[in-house]
Amino acid sequence: xxxxxxGSNCQSIFNAxxxxxxxxxVVIVLSDHADAYILERARQRGVRTELMDCGxxxxxxxxxxxERVAQLLRELRVDFVCLAGFMRLVKxxxxxxxxxxxxxxxxxxxxxxxxxxxxxxxLEAGATQTGCTVHYVDAGMDSGEILMQAFVPVLxxxxxxxxxxxxxxxxxxxxxxAILSALSRL
Ligand code: GAR
Numbered sequence: 402x403x404x405x406x407x408g409s410n411c412q413s414i415f416n417a418x419x420x421x422x423x424x425x426x427v428v429i430v431l432s433d434h435a436d437a438y439i440l441e442r443a444r445q446r447g448v449r450t451e452l453m454d455c456g457x458x459x460x461x462x463x464x465x466x467x468e469r470v471a472q473l474l475r476e477l478r479v480d481f482v483c484l485a486g487f488m489r490l491v492k493x494x495x496x497x498x499x500x501x502x503x504x505x506x507x508x509x510x511x512x513x514x515x516x517x518x519x520x521x522x523x524l525e526a527g528a529t530q531t532g533c534t535v536h537y538v539d540a541g542m543d544s545g546e547i548l549m550q551a552f553v554p555v556l557x558x559x560x561x562x563x564x565x566x567x568x569x570x571x572x573x574x575x576x577x578x579a580i581l582s583a584l585s586r587l
Contacts, residue, residue: 403429403470403487404455408439409569410485410506410576415446417577425580428477431470432508433462433489435516441584471498480587488517491538491587503538504583506576509569510534510550515543520565523555530554531564533572535579547580 402411411430417423430443431451440450451473453466471494474482482495484505492502509519511534516522523531532552539545551571555564 402427402439402443402483402485404430404432404439404485405437405488406439406486408437408442408485410572411439414483414485414575414577414580415442415454416510416573419566423577423581425574427479428479429474433487439485443556460489462491464492464494467492467494471495474498481580481583483576485576490540490542492540496538496540501537504548504580505536505538505544505545506579507534507536507545508565508572510552511536511547518561518578520568521561524559524564528555531568533568533575535575548583549562549575551575 402414404411414423414427420447427448429449429451430439431453432440433453433455434450443450444521453470455461455466456463468549480502482499482503484503495503507519509513510532514522514531519521520531530552530575534550535546535548536543537545553568553571
């Protein structure tokens, strides 16, 4: 798993594994932020963690870092790479190492509202419904083949925070189910 933030989606995958809903093992959690809570969740579970030093760049995911990560994940013989709130674009070194084996969760009904703070984009666009999407990752921004989606209505009194919170409830159901579906397609 790769994540930059709180790791609630990572936690939902841990929970699905523990509850027997997902026959999988998380072997490593990597983050680009030393203080990301996703790393703490992994440590509490005894899962290996790794910090990816992106050299102070805010958004760039340097190719040499991606090459090192690809090498490490190959050594660990991982089957799938799951992005969970990871805010940098994955490129060729990782994509080539794991073709059709990298998944991402995005907080909107793609292809609508790719990019950052998709819930805020939906609200500002006056959408009456939004949701979340799990998709295979390609070289574009949130553009890969869609695997599964869940709908979330936008309520008249929604704020960005209330809307994102309701989307996250659906994300935590959707992501483990989508990983299961991706595994069954192998
Ligand atoms: C989630 O809502 C996820 O969909 C979003 O970041 C949040 C991470 O939350 N990802 C993106 O916006 C990627 N474009 P989490 O750290 O609690 O799982």
